[in-house]
Amino acid sequence: MSATLHHQSATRKAVEVTVPAAEVSATFNDVVAKIAPKVRIPGFRPGKAPRPVLLQKYAREIQSDVAQQLVERHFWKAAQEAGAMPISHPSLEKLDLKEGADAVFRAQFDVAPVVALPDYKAMVVTKKKRALDEATLAEHLEGLRQRATKFLPVDDGAVATGIIVTCDIRVKPQGLKAQSYQDQVLEIDTTRPFDGELAGMKADEKKSFTLTHPADDANKVLAGKTIAYEVHVKDLRRKEVPELNDDFAKDMGAFENLEALKAAVRKDLEEAAERDAVARLHATMLDTLLEAAPFEVPRSMVGLQLDDYCQEFAQHVSRQGMDPKKVNWQAYRQYRLNDAERAVRSGYLLQAVGNAESIEVPEADIDVEIRNLMAEHQIQQPFEAFKAELEKRGNTTEIKGRLRTDRIFDHLLATAKVTEELLDKEAFEALVELERKREAGIPVNRFDAGGLEGGDLEGQEGGEPAVVAPAGHVHGPDCDHDHEHEAPAEEAKPKKKVIKKAEEPAEEKPKKAAKAKETKAEEPAEEKPKAKKTAAKK
Template identity: 25%
Template sequence: MNAKLEKLENNVVKFEITVESAKFNEAVKKAYKKNSKKYDVPGFRKGKAPLSIIEQYFGAGVFYEDAVNFCCDDTYPAALEENNIKPVDYPEIDIVEIGEGKDLVYTAKVTVVPEVELGEYKGVEVKTVKYPVTEEDIDNELKAMQQKNARIETKEAESVVENTNIAVIDFKGFIDGTPFEGGEGTDYSLEIGSGAFIGNFEEQLIGLKKGDTKDVEVSFPEEYGKEEFNGKKALFNVTIKEIKVKELPALDDEFAKDVSEFDTLEELRNDSKSKFEETNSKKEKDEYEDAVISAVCDNAKVDVPEVMIKSEVDQMVKELESKLSYQGLDLKSYYEFTNSSEEKVREFMGETAEKRVKTRLVLEEIVKKEDIKVTEEELLVKATELAKQYSEKDDEKMAKMLLDAQRNILEHDVANEKVIDLLVNSSKTVE
């Protein structure tokens, strides 16, 4: 095999690969053995006709397609390895020369991992953002706990619907006098003032009594999410079946004992503050880290191939689909609900996908430049961390399984973590 390499524009290379005629003839014979049973030749049992006879009946190139594939499977990967080329897509194969007694000559054009020109990556200046814990944060957390532990009581028969009450209602909606899908409900518990229903629907129920019926008129927002509803006026026939009120517990020491392991409200407040501080500290750390990586990537030059962006968008769509499945949804429902389409979503994801790919390429280049190595001990620590997420029992066995099955991924992840630590530790903080 002989391979000539030519670098084209836009991170594309082109090989011209020559396979000696003897090697090509062997590939033709291999193709013959694979396919001979497919051909019926008079005077021969199926699969028993000689190669030369089949070629006479069906043409000299009858087995060339498979023979070329066999040759490409052997020589193309060897050409990549010999020239240290890393492709990011399948090659485009074109035959230059082929024939009996001739060398096979073909070209393979493929997009490759782009070169990265690093800029300044040590000592980048990054602004810090602080998230102090406020008394309002703690108050809101306690109010949420208060709501969660509220008692629901039914109001007296002659009582009327008031703000914050829970109205149990039957309703049926109409647009232009016609019922519409999703516009009907029975025994629906609606908290007045929650904003769960569109427009001033909830306000129009205030003052009604149990058993009252009222026609409520509202308009769907212009960008409601479903094209057939956008900006449309609707009429809902609503019946009040029951009125309930939330009885909130007092925020005192007894409340703290009931909802937590603490004896006093002050202890509960302090615990809430500590949790906020921990969360905010992590948020500050993550945002600072992201800012450092972003600054380093901004300083680097790399022409990200479209095929890599497309592949990353494919991955992002899969991630979205996986998240939706946990909520009992699918992509089709998501597109309908957001008044979008796969094309629009993929276009929206494009910029983020390009940034993700560039970040990955830049970090990998710094790993090479800094000659960052990953030790077996570091791999085992990483594998053990992941193992604890999968199983609470026998972490050691699970860690070894992960090391065997995902060693390359683990090495990549640990190397990235080390290079990010390097970048963050060398950065300069600007208050």
């Protein structure tokens, strides 16, 4: 066997391999011998069909199986001997295969990028934090009051302003079909025409009336039309909002008085403001590093990140009662392309920082995190059994990644010059609005802070992308982004996978959870900076 490495880009390589004719012929013999007992050919008993007949009738299947075996047998060794470490499955772009002659195949694959770290030990950053004042505290206490509101029955009462009414309504607009609405809940304001018609009604009463909407009504369908209503009042309630006093504080938990409740709320708000500020600070530091260290990322990894975005968006769409199959997945993937590229770049860059500083996560720390998880969710299962389940699903890798992320950012902060800026409510809301405009939601990134040394081989394949294919990489519900597979060690080999020619991309299939082979990254749109911290892997 001989191999030649071809450099297509910083992260895209190809290896051309020549396999001796003797091995090619032996592989053909093995494949034909396995096929013979399984096929049925008219005129021949099972397993007795002549070899030439099998080669002619099943030429395509035999050729494919031989190619599969030769590539799997030689690709990984050839690529490594040529000086490359693949992080994706090979994609055939050339194949010369004939029994009795040397076979030649050329396969594309991705490799991890080489990250040239910038000077990350002297960053100057600003920590923007929400300033907490008495108005903010009062706002949250009022929220607690409103959430503690009780809705009490109105005995022998009538509809009036402030009463909560549950009713059935039949609406017949002029010139339109009637519509019925069951169990509608209204807070009555008798200054509104409809509510005014209900004033004085009691439970179980019915009333029919008509109203004419003004010509300038915001609802153009109803503007200027007369509408007939039939209303059946079913239940009347009045709101009782508790007073903000010591009794209210005791009802909210183990608080001796109102001052104790205020102190607890203030502490929670301060902790939340600090977490929010630290997350933004991490994002700012990451943006600074990414800008100072441009490098190409493997497109197969970008494709997997896009798969995760599609997976999460499909779940969101389903929760909204919509059909994920109706989503334009190709457009969505293009829309999230820059986000995916940034996530992958962030992973590799932070991983490089962690490796440069020899930042590790001891197994004991992972065990502590798992025990905390068990305590939080009151899991009664034995620790070892629960940990084994997490390891099987890949969750321990995620836990290790998140812990490593924290250590990486802690190290960066320890060497950075950080100034703190307190923002009042108006300034903070302006900051949040700016971030909202920069991004359209942030699903969990596959490549959190540390990327992968290799690749998720089971989920990758070289070649042109299938925009959306059926999902094979399924995420678990109890982690930020559950990987079915860990990053392989350098000597790891992937499981058997059908080799696919690069010139024959899979057909687009907009399924509910997108599973692309790869995603093009040649035409990125404007990058949208994130305010999301992610998890380091090694």
